[in-house]
Amino acid sequence: MTDDTPESLIPYDEIVQEALRQVVGRVLREVEETGGLPGGHHFYITFQTRMPGVSIPKHLAERFPDEMTIVIQHRFWDLKVEDDWFSVGLSFGGVPTTVSVPFEAVTEFVDPAVDFSLKFQANAPEPPEDHDDADNDVPAAPSATSEDGSNVVNVDFTRKK
Template sequence: MAQTIDYGNLMHDAMRGLIREVMSRVARDGLPGNHHFFITVDTTHPEMEMANWLRDRYPSEITLVIQNWFDNLKVDQSGFAITLNFGNAPEPLYIPLDAISTFVDPSVEFGLRFELHAEGDEDDEDDEEAPMMEAEPEDEAPKSGEVVSLDKFRK
């Protein structure tokens, strides 16, 4: 029996469930109103599926924009499949929920940020009890080839 309650992982599971539910509703009903998503994904995740040329271009992470055009959105217990347009080339992707590091809907200033740990990473006990998620949009400086600050998209 565990000696402590792992609140960090429980919160992560709950927030990934929220993302799963949002994506399920979008798959069923489409994006309502001005909603759109910026989703940053760890491209090294073993269950991440993407074209080799995309993986070569984004070897560690990619920020996906789900807004005007997407197709074939299907959600399962572990993640979602979607086809997105990259330079007028539709590309199918599979995004595991536990590969997501940020999920942002700037239309309502909502965001989640997860700390991803590679399997086998050993955290000391203090880190295990610390919250590992923030429920707010990212304000960090953009990295080359990624989505810029959300301030440009706010009205």
């Protein structure tokens, strides 16, 4: 974009982010409905641990104060998917645990079985008081990427300051 391009009054980047997060919800809902993962599919889901609505045990929050990745593959149970969040039972160090994650906290969704990934701009939790860094409020571009270039959706919206 050039300096002559007017600033959009339509929040395209937010609309695309929301739509891509719905892809994650749809995939998880299909797994919930069928009761398991088809073929060799499995998921790595990275999310921000301090986002409102995230529910993880205290020891995990201390170990992963900003972001953590969960794996949905062989050992998971009680997958529940709603419009805005999902929860799943997983084992951490042999201890069964349920995690609940709002989709807006998800920063990455990967299915390595088919070399597919979605990366989302970070929706930062409330910044700490006395923290004013105006340069960090430009969102990253949403994208769905794979290392070999297949299954690529790359959307780049730049906000003009």
